[in-house]
Amino acid sequence: MKKMKVSVLMTVLVVLATFAFAVTVDAVNMRTQQANQISGQKHVINDYNPQSLFFAEITFNLYEGTGCGCVPVRNASITAWGLDVDHNTSGFTDNDGKCILQMEINYNYRVTIEAEGFQTVMYDFLVIDNQPFVFHLGEKDGSSLKGVSLFYNSIEEMNK
Numbered sequence: 001m002k003k004m005k006v007s008v009l010m011t012v013l014v015v016l017a018t019f020a021f022a023v024t025v026d027a028v029n030m031r032t033q034q035a036n037q038i039s040g041q042k043h044v045i046n047d048y049n050p051q052s053l054f055f056a057e058i059t060f061n062l063y064e065g066t067g068c069g070c071v072p073v074r075n076a077s078i079t080a081w082g083l084d085v086d087h088n089t090s091g092f093t094d095n096d097g098k099c100i101l102q103m104e105i106n107y108n109y110r111v112t113i114e115a116e117g118f119q120t121v122m123y124d125f126l127v128i129d130n131q132p133f134v135f136h137l138g139e140k141d142g143s144s145l146k147g148v149s150l151f152y153n154s155i156e157e158m159n160k
Contacts, residue, residue: 054104054105055102055103055104055105056102056103056104056105056127056128056129056130056131057100057101057102057130058080058100058101058102058103058127058130058131058132058133059098059099059100059130059131059132059133060078060093060098060099060100060101060113060133060135061096061097061098061132061133061134061135062076062093062097062098062099062113062115062135062137063097063134063135063136063137064118064136064137064139065136066136070136071097072093072095072096072097072098073093073097073115073118073137074093074094074095074097075092075093075115076092076093076097076099076113076114076115076118076137077090077092077112077113077114077115078090078091078092078093078099078101078111078112078113079111079112079114080101080103080109080110080111080112081109081110082103082104082107082108082109083107083108083109083110083124084107084108085104085107085108087103087104087107089101089102089103093115103127104127105127105128105129106126106127106128107126107127108124108125108126108127109124109125109127110122110123110124111123111124111125113135113137115137117139117140118137118138118139118140119137119138119139119140121135121137
């Protein structure tokens with residue numbers, strides 16, 4: 001009788017260990033596929049199910065201009081890095097200036113928005129649920145470079 005209990009217990013342990021190993025292998029494969037997508041493609045396709053309880057759809061709408069005369073910003077790069085989670089994602093805006101990324105709920109992300117001819121936007125936020133963001137991008141004018149140049153010239157004058 002004792003041998004039978006030990007045999008059943010060993011069988012249960014082997015089944016549980018096999019299951020845990022399979023789940024770990026699946027998670028590693030998912031992360032590898034995601035890393036390959038981010039590094040090897042311009043348009044990243046997320047493998048995450050939008051109906052998942054753990055991920056939210058974050059919608060970015062990018063425009064140039066203000067008021068009613070806004071024009072969508074097409075082909076802008078949006079990249080999100082997980083600050084306290086091992087999850088990164090990216091995409092590009094479509095013809096309507098819209099991009100939807102999947103991000104894990106209850107984690108912080110750093111988002112960078114880049115578009116040719118416009119100032120880069122970078123911000124951090126906590127994903128709570130499906131959230132829309134609207135940005136009106138400002139054109140690059142070189143004023144930040146002028147400030148650096150002015151500072152550099154001031155230093156040069158002091159060193160003379």
